[in-house]
Amino acid sequence: MKRLRLKLKNKTGGTVGPAGFIYPLQLPTSSTTLAALFVSNIVYMIKVFGHISPDTDATASAIIWAWYLSEHTATPATPYVLGELNSETNFVLNHFAVATPELLPELQAGEDVVVVDTNNPQELPANINETNIVEIVDHHKLVGGLTTEVPSTITIRPLACTATVMFDKMNIAVEALPDHIAGLMLSAILSDTLAFRSPTTTPHDKDVAERLASRLGLNLTEFANTMFAAKSDVSMFTDSGLIMIDSKKFAVGDKNFRVSVVETTTPETILAREAGIVEAIKNCVAEENDVDDVLFFIVDIFKEEATVLTYNDLTKQIIASSFGVKVESDKEVLPGILSRKKQILPALKL
Numbered sequence: 001m002k003r004l005r006l007k008l009k010n011k012t013g014g015t016v017g018p019a020g021f022i023y024p025l026q027l028p029t030s031s032t033t034l035a036a037l038f039v040s041n042i043v044y045m046i047k048v049f050g051h052i053s054p055d056t057d058a059t060a061s062a063i064i065w066a067w068y069l070s071e072h073t074a075t076p077a078t079p080y081v082l083g084e085l086n087s088e089t090n091f092v093l094n095h096f097a098v099a100t101p102e103l104l105p106e107l108q109a110g111e112d113v114v115v116v117d118t119n120n121p122q123e124l125p126a127n128i129n130e131t132n133i134v135e136i137v138d139h140h141k142l143v144g145g146l147t148t149e150v151p152s153t154i155t156i157r158p159l160a161c162t163a164t165v166m167f168d169k170m171n172i173a174v175e176a177l178p179d180h181i182a183g184l185m186l187s188a189i190l191s192d193t194l195a196f197r198s199p200t201t202t203p204h205d206k207d208v209a210e211r212l213a214s215r216l217g218l219n220l221t222e223f224a225n226t227m228f229a230a231k232s233d234v235s236m237f238t239d240s241g242l243i244m245i246d247s248k249k250f251a252v253g254d255k256n257f258r259v260s261v262v263e264t265t266t267p268e269t270i271l272a273r274e275a276g277i278v279e280a281i282k283n284c285v286a287e288e289n290d291v292d293d294v295l296f297f298i299v300d301i302f303k304e305e306a307t308v309l310t311y312n313d314l315t316k317q318i319i320a321s322s323f324g325v326k327v328e329s330d331k332e333v334l335p336g337i338l339s340r341k342k343q344i345l346p347a348l349k350l
């Protein structure tokens, strides 16, 4: 904290107030009032966070952007996450010696926030539209629903990963990036692209990842495989935890689904838990009023195929009509299907 204050003072020419707080000369937004500068008597600190069910990109992007805002724009920022991290993300944070971000506390009306790796209010705190969203950095389709009182900086680019968008926006040479920031960027790209296997991958994502890997002296394939091995250890998750690791709500016709994905190199360990997972799905449908069913996809990273559980009539029907297959058993293998964003959600129909 001391280092940050000194840096802030040097950069902005701000002054230190009577209580030792920094009063920046340039406030980040025109709507920021002096009262809003202080949250629980601490220095003004903008909160940066991604979506619920945080994955490696959502977590890494929050850390990367908070670092960038703090170090390069004199806007002190703190990264947060909206839930428990998956085993891949924990591995990545450990590997690059980065502290796990705290869980996002309840947001106050009017407080400044930055949203990364989503623009979907359904994946954000319920009162998100009462906050002041000063910036969004994302790579998902624009779904609508987020509103702002004043103009906001919004960057959504058709790249495979939010970290790639950030790499471009920062415009800092790979050599000048600290190790942990380069490492988080690389990990986020490898995670979101499944090491360039996913059809969401663009040549630019690949190029940036290769430059980051060489900057870090990492063998890209080996590092990606270690990440995927970490991701594949889901022994710490309960069956209901498993369907929530990476889950997005999605409406198809008049039905609301949870579309859950587990990416793994060892699908047999997940399939061994099939009965328990189906029970967990039934409990989820009973508990969540706005969920009619859960589509649970097990993505085999190395074989580049997905197995989806088709345990009842509705799941059989939607998988049959969406993917043009005859569904005759309680699961269906879909060759070549890796990406929920690009291959699963756009295909879903009843």
Ligand SMILES: [Mn+2]
Residues within 6 Å of the ligand: 057, 058, 117, 139, 160, 161, 162, 192
């Ligand atoms: Mn992402």
